[in-house]
Amino acid sequence: SQTIHQWPATLVQPVGSPLSLECTVEGTSNPNLYWYRQAAGRGLQLLFYSVGIGQISSEVPQNLSASRPQDRQFILSSKKLLLSDSGFYLCASRQGGYGYTFGSGTRLTVV
Amino acid sequence: AQSVSQHNHHVILSEAASLELGCNYSYGGTVNLFWYVQYPGQHLQLLLKYFSGDPLVKGIKGFEAEFIKSKFSFNLRKPSVQWSDTAEYFCAVNWPGTDKLIFGTGTRLQVFP
Numbered sequence: 001s002q003t004i005h006q007w008p009a010t011l012v013q014p015v016g017s018p019l020s021l022e023c024t025v026e027g028t029s030n031p032n033l034y035w036y037r038q039a040a041g042r043g044l045q046l047l048f049y050s051v052g053i054g055q056i057s058s059e060v061p062q063n064l065s066a067s068r069p070q071d072r073q074f075i076l077s078s079k080k081l082l083l084s085d086s087g088f089y090l091c092a093s094r095q096g097g098y099g100y101t102f103g104s105g106t107r108l109t110v111v
Numbered sequence: 112a113q114s115v116s117q118h119n120h121h122v123i124l125s126e127a128a129s130l131e132l133g134c135n136y137s138y139g140g141t142v143n144l145f146w147y148v149q150y151p152g153q154h155l156q157l158l159l160k161y162f163s164g165d166p167l168v169k170g171i172k173g174f175e176a177e178f179i180k181s182k183f184s185f186n187l188r189k190p191s192v193q194w195s196d197t198a199e200y201f202c203a204v205n206w207p208g209t210d211k212l213i214f215g216t217g218t219r220l221q222v223f224p
Binding site for chain 1: 117154155157203212217
């Protein structure tokens with residue numbers, strides 16, 4: 001079965017600082033990978049997804065970017081954080097069938 | 112655009128009351144449907160899913176959901192809720208042929224003893 005590792009679990013960053021959140025997947029190969037953001041009262045919003053190395057689809061215009069340098073690695077980045085980037089970020093994976101596996105998430109607070 | 116709607120944002124019930132949470136999706140055709148639950152301080156957990164077959168799906172912890180294609184709906188039900196059902200519930204839809212799982216905004220359920 002798939003396992004997703006996300007780190008860090010919590011992060012407090014000042015406005016204007018850069019961001020890098022990492023997600024790695026174990027137990028599968030060539031998965032689809034996803035970044036979601038959960039903001040209060042807004043549910044889970046799909047930010048990016050990737051069907052393969054170097055392939056990134058962006059769902060919403062924003063201050064963030066994503067990269068997939070390796071098959072089982074998915075990185076969420078920002079050059080300059082905004083207050084509105086605060087939220088709970090979840091990485092998810094899907095490999096074959098229709099099963100999705102979610103990571104434990106990163107709570108980002110921009111101050 | 113594909114979207115998922117959960118009209119109940121916050122539901123408050125007493126124990127033993129019946130529960131029904133609404134979920135509607137915007138686009139017709141074949142869909143894969145999911146309900147997830149997030150207990151306070153915990154990860155997302157799959158409650159149940161529908162891919163095909165019997166439109167009445169039974170999940171864990173006594174939950175069930177009914178897929179009504181004509182209404183584009185996949186409502187979640189439980190005949191008698193417990194205090195331990197207090198959590199946030201998310202409906203999610205995947206349209207086969209796309210690689211995306213789209214979530215609704217979630218419903219916060221509070222159950223009082």
